[in-house]
Amino acid sequence: xxxxxxxxxxxxxxxxxxxxxxxxxxxxxxxxxxxxxxxxxxxxxxxxxxxxxxxxxxxxxxxxxxxxxxxxxxxxxxxxxxxxxxxxxxxxxxxxxxxxxxxxxxxxxxxxxxxxxxxxxxxxxxxxxxxxxxxxxxxxxxxxxxxxxxxxxxxxxxxxxxxxxxxxxxxxxxxxxxxxxxxxxxxxxxxxxxxxxxxxxxxxxxxxxxxxxxxxxxxxxxxxxxxxxxxxxxxxxxxxxxxxxxxxxxxxxxxxxxxxxxxxxxxxxxxxxxxxxxxxxxxxxxxxxxxxxxxxxxxxxxxxxxxxxxxxxxxxxxxxxxxxxxxxxxxxxxxxxxxxxxxxxxxxxxxxxxxxxxxxxxxxxxxxxxxxxxxxxxxxxxxxxxxxxxxxxxxxxxxxxxxxxxxxxxxxxxxxxxxxxxxxxxxxxxxxxxxxxxxxxxxxxxxxxxxxxxxxxxxxxxxxxxxxxxxxxxxxxxxxxxxxxxxxxxxxxxxxxxxxxxxxxxxxxxxxxxxxxxxxxxxxxxxxxxxxxxxxxxxxxxxxxxxxxxxxxxxxxxxxxxxxxxxxxxxxxxxxxxxxxxxxxxxxxxxxxxxxxxxxxxxxxxxxxxxxxxxxxxxxxxxxxxxxxxxxxxxxxxxxxxxxxxxxxxxxxxxxxxxxxxxxxxxxxxxxxxxxxxxxxxxxxxxxxxxxxxxxxxxxxxxxxxxxxxxxxxxxxxxxxxxxxxxxxxxxxxxxxxxxxxxxxxxxxxxxxxxxxxxxxxxxxxx
Numbered sequence: 001x002x003x004x005x006x007x008x009x010x011x012x013x014x015x016x017x018x019x020x021x022x023x024x025x026x027x028x029x030x031x032x033x034x035x036x037x038x039x040x041x042x043x044x045x046x047x048x049x050x051x052x053x054x055x056x057x058x059x060x061x062x063x064x065x066x067x068x069x070x071x072x073x074x075x076x077x078x079x080x081x082x083x084x085x086x087x088x089x090x091x092x093x094x095x096x097x098x099x100x101x102x103x104x105x106x107x108x109x110x111x112x113x114x115x116x117x118x119x120x121x122x123x124x125x126x127x128x129x130x131x132x133x134x135x136x137x138x139x140x141x142x143x144x145x146x147x148x149x150x151x152x153x154x155x156x157x158x159x160x161x162x163x164x165x166x167x168x169x170x171x172x173x174x175x176x177x178x179x180x181x182x183x184x185x186x187x188x189x190x191x192x193x194x195x196x197x198x199x200x201x202x203x204x205x206x207x208x209x210x211x212x213x214x215x216x217x218x219x220x221x222x223x224x225x226x227x228x229x230x231x232x233x234x235x236x237x238x239x240x241x242x243x244x245x246x247x248x249x250x251x252x253x254x255x256x257x258x259x260x261x262x263x264x265x266x267x268x269x270x271x272x273x274x275x276x277x278x279x280x281x282x283x284x285x286x287x288x289x290x291x292x293x294x295x296x297x298x299x300x301x302x303x304x305x306x307x308x309x310x311x312x313x314x315x316x317x318x319x320x321x322x323x324x325x326x327x328x329x330x331x332x333x334x335x336x337x338x339x340x341x342x343x344x345x346x347x348x349x350x351x352x353x354x355x356x357x358x359x360x361x362x363x364x365x366x367x368x369x370x371x372x373x374x375x376x377x378x379x380x381x382x383x384x385x386x387x388x389x390x391x392x393x394x395x396x397x398x399x400x401x402x403x404x405x406x407x408x409x410x411x412x413x414x415x416x417x418x419x420x421x422x423x424x425x426x427x428x429x430x431x432x433x434x435x436x437x438x439x440x441x442x443x444x445x446x447x448x449x450x451x452x453x454x455x456x457x458x459x460x461x462x463x464x465x466x467x468x469x470x471x472x473x474x475x476x477x478x479x480x481x482x483x484x485x486x487x488x489x490x491x492x493x494x495x496x497x498x499x500x501x502x503x504x505x506x507x508x509x510x511x512x513x514x515x516x517x518x519x520x521x522x523x524x525x526x527x528x529x530x531x532x533x534x535x536x537x538x539x540x541x542x543x544x545x546x547x548x549x550x551x552x553x554x555x556x557x558x559x560x561x562x563x564x565x566x567x568x569x570x571x572x573x574x575x576x577x578x579x580x581x582x583x584x585x586x587x588x589x590x591x592x593x594x595x596x597x598x599x600x601x602x603x604x605x606x607x608x609x610x611x612x613x614x615x616x617x618x619x620x621x622x623x624x625x626x627x628x629x630x631x632x633x634x635x636x637x638x639x640x641x642x643x644x645x646x647x648x649x650x651x652x653x654x655x656x657x658x659x660x661x662x663x664x665x666x667x668x669x670x671x672x673x674x675x676x677x678x679x680x681x682x683x684x685x686x687x688x689x690x691x692x693x694x695x696x697x698x699x700x701x702x703x704x705x706x707x708x709x710x711x712x713x714x715x716x717x718x719x720x721x722x723x724x725x726x727x728x729x730x731x732x733x734x735x736x737x738x739x740x741x742x743x744x745x746x747x748x749x750x751x752x753x754x755x756x757x758x759x760x761x762x763x764x765x766x767x
Contacts, residue, residue: 029058033071040078043226043273046312048078069095069107076114080121083315083351089118106147109138113151120158128158146187149178153191160194165202169195186227189218193234200238205245209253212238216260229264229276233283236260240287257287274311278304282320289327298327318347322375325382334382341379345409348372352413367637367686368417369410369527376410379403381449387465400463404445404456404556411526411555415693418639418686423657427558427696437561438767441520442513445556446505448472448527457509458556459516466508472527475504479528483682486536487708489755498538498754506537506544520549520735522766524556530688531680533707535742536758543754545742549735551766554692560701563767564671566730568625571602572618574610575630576647583645586677589630592716596628599727610647616659625671627660627700630716632709633678635694637686644675653690653697660698670700671765672734676719679709695764702734702765714756718745722760735766 036051052075059068072095079088096111116131132155139148156171172195179188192215199208216235222228239257243250265280267273282304288297301324308316325340383403390396416424443458453468453475482497521544523534534552535545544550553559573596575589593604603622605614610631618624633644643650651659660670673695680687688707695703704722706715718741725737732740738760745757 029055029062029067032058033067033074036074036078040074040081041225041227042271043229043268043276043311045078045081045275049075049082052078065098065102066104066107069098069102069104069111072098073107073110073114076118080118085118085121085353092118105138105142106144109135109142109147112138113147113154116158117154120154120161125158125162129155132158145178145182146184149175149182149184149187149191152178153187153194156191156194156198160198160201163201165198168198169202172198185218186222186225186231189215189222190227190231192218193231193238196238197234200241200245203245205242208238209242209246209249212242212256216256220263224267224271226271226273226276229268229271229273229280232260232264232267233276233280236264236287237283240290254287254291258284261287274307275313275316278307278311278313278316278320280304281307282316282323285320285323285327289323294327294330298324298331301327314347314351318344318351318372318375321347322378325375325378329378329382334386338379338382338386341375341382344375345379345406348375349409349413352416368414369686373410373414376406377447377449380406380447380454384447384449384454384465384467397463400456400465403447403454404463407445407447407526408555408557411524412557414689415554415558415696418689419653419693419697420639421654421657423697423699424558424693427560438520440517441522441766442509442518443522443524443556444505444509445524446526446529448475448529453504455505455509457512459513459518461516464509464512466512468504468508470504476528478504479532480683483532486532486758487682487755489753494536494754495538498536498543499540501532502537502539502544505534507539518548520551520733520766522551522553524553525692527685528683530554530692531682531685531707533754533758533761535739536754543746545739545746545758549733549739549766551735551762551764552692553764553766554689554696558693558696559764561765561767562671562701564702564726564734564765565625566726569600569602569671570622570624571596571600571626571628572605572615572622572624573597573602573628573630574605574615574646575628576607576610576632576645578607578647580647581645581649583632586630586632586712588712588716589677592630592676592720593628595720596723599723600626602626608647612646612648612651612655612659615646615651619659623668625668626674627670627672628674628676628719630676630719633675633705635678635680635687635690637684639690642687642690644678653694657697657699660700670698671702673698673700673703674719675703675705676715677709677712678705680707682708691761692763700764703763704734704738705761705763706759707761708755708759710756710759714745714751717751718742718757718760721745733767735762738762 032051032055036048039047039051052071056068056071056075059071072091076088076092079091092111092114099107099111112131112135116128116135119128119131132151136151136155139151152171152175156168156175159168159171172191176188176191179191192211196208196211199211212235219228219231236257239253239260243253246253261280261284265277265284268277268280281300285297285301285304288300301320304320305317305324308320321340321344325337325344328337328340380403383399387396387399390399412424439460445456447454449472451471453470455466455468457464478497478500482494482501485491485494485497535550537544573593575593577585577587577589579585590606593606597604603618629644631645635642639653642653644656680691691705694705721741721744722738725740742757745751751757
């Protein structure tokens with residue numbers, strides 16, 4: 001996908017290097033390989049896939065192993081160019097399996113090289129480095145200078161994607177020198193373009209421009225090809241970025257950018273490379289947009305959309321439909337803008353996993369939210385702005401629901417991106433419309449926009465909207481300060497921020513349910529709001545928790561609210577009191593497990609009994625409805641680094657899903673999972689996203705978990721009080737049980753600071 005537009009010319013060289021494998025003339029299957037290569041060079045990756053798939057099957061039938069391996073390697077690259085990374089990996093694994101029985105060094109090197117590129121596309125940088133370095137070492141043993149230069153170029157890409165620009169520049173320079181000696185002009189020019197990008201990122205702006213000037217001159221003298229178009233697009237984009245730093249050269253840089261993008265578009269149209277044409281015209285439209293030439297920008301963007309449709313390239317379409325939406329909004333055409341945004345989101349949804357991979361390739365460390373989140377929120381913004389223009393209450397509420405559903409689509413996609421699996425879709429299949437569940441709950445849906453806060457409130461009587469004149473940046477700043485002071489037990493500095501946030505988030509909407517019997521607030525937070533407990537907001541007289549039970553859910557379409565059946569609770573409780581794996585002891589956990597066991601019975605596994613394999617055996621053999629984990633846990637931005645501590649190691653979210661997730665396929669899945677000693681870093685919105693989705697990942701209806709690590713004794717006491725409340729009142733909801741436990745702490749002078757009682761969140765099902 002993006003790799004076809006930026007940085008690499010891998011397959012072009014693979015084709016050339018493999019020419020000796022297909023030396024026979026007139027063979028129909030060899031003609032398929034050549035047709036596939038020609039289609040790839042014209043950017044017709046689907047046609048290349050079709051030809052090379054047929055060739056690989058024919059080679060398999062004729063037992064031509066080396067030729068079959070070559071076809072599979074090319075297929076892998078073509079699928080990656082289409083953004084179908086999983087299929088690319090499958091084809092490469094097939095090639096690897098076949099190559100294990102051969103002594104063809106060149107094929108083995110190409111497989112290693114492709115493996116490194118796929119690892120990089122997936123953000124697995126250590127694995128990518130290992131594969132690429134090994135392929136480089138082996139390539140140097142062969143008389144294959146072009147292959148060596150190409151691998152060096154990709155090692156430069158890998159270093160640059162991690163912000164290691166000195167190493168990247170060294171690799172690009174060696175690649176350029178090696179390619180020049182071949183001579184391989186396209187590869188040499190590509191290495192220079194990549195070096196220019198790295199120089200820009202390392203703030204060597206004039207050196208970056210010099211490289212671009214040199215490379216663009218070489219590129220224009222080459223025969224037309226997809227790789228040439230990709231390189232010219234990158235040249236144009238890099239010239240455009242330099243304008244912010246070489247202000248005195250703004251006019252020259254704009255003209256140079258325009259020329260490179262226009263050349264790329266012209267060559268793409270000449271070749272019939274519709275995908276590349278879409279990108280070239282689309283980025284040209286962005287250049288016009290930057291210059292505030294909106295009408296021209298829209299005309300060019302609409303041509304890019306046409307090319308993207310003809311190429312069946314959703315990875316291009318979402319960009320240009322999004323761009324068209326922005327331009328139509330700027331031109332005062334809101335209805336057309338809304339339609340364009342809707343189409344953009346449809347395109348993003350169709351390629352959501354691939355968008356995640358594009359995020360990794362284009363912006364090292366960027367999240368799904370940072371890359372495409374704005375398209376969802378900009379559409380919600382437009383819808384909400386237009387809602388007031390409709391006098392029909394039913395139509396107005398329909399618009400509000402579309403705005404909420406648009407943001408909800410993003411939240412679901414963001415969770416899928418975080419966990420990288422199908423657990424979110426499994427949760428959606430059991431979800432229930434929250435407005436229909438409880439007559440005593442208000443569902444609060446804040447939408448943080450650039451210039452204001454929109455709050456959508458779902459009540460039994462319908463949906464209502466309130467607008468608060470505070471932008472996302474100011475709100476986030478206040479949230480960060482509140483969270484910081486909230487954890488400091490020796491100060492009451494949190495209180496001013498608690499009052500401010502109450503004034504923004506609760507006070508404007510509280511009159512909406514006066515007299516309606518609302519006793520529970522179900523918050524659907526977004527972004528920074530996930531990092532704070534709204535129970536600790538303050539109205540100037542009392543905390544919010546004194547007035548309402550509070551629950552949190554990551555999305556209205558991700559919750560399966562059902563009352564917890566107290567009479568049939570079957571409990572598995574596990575915990576650690578000892579210091580293990582460099583984590584401090586939790587001496588009060590033993591008492592915690594003993595008390596909970598006294599209330600509900602069940603099975604307890606403490607210290608050496610809390611082995612991951614034993615947990616798996618217990619969950620497989622017994623129909624537990626509640627699982628209590630009293631051990632250290634950390635939620636990180638990367639779900640692979642998020643874990644709960646077992647005695648014999650770190651239980652990752654994937655392992656947790658493997659153990660607990662099997663229960664989701666029973667008629668009655670796990671009703672509640674409690675994590676009594678976990679923490680997320682203050683200010684880490686993505687880590688808080690992981691905490692918010694822990695019930696979904698575990699296949700449980702609800703979760704009780706802490707945002708920060710409490711005093712061990714306080715944590716144990718609060719959690720056991722929660723279970724005591726569940727035991728004492730079989731009618732009260734789990735949200736009310738938590739509310740009562742927190743109020744009991746709040747009224748205890750020793751623990752009345754919210755640092756002790758506010759950390760625990762009830763996630764998903766609150767009934």
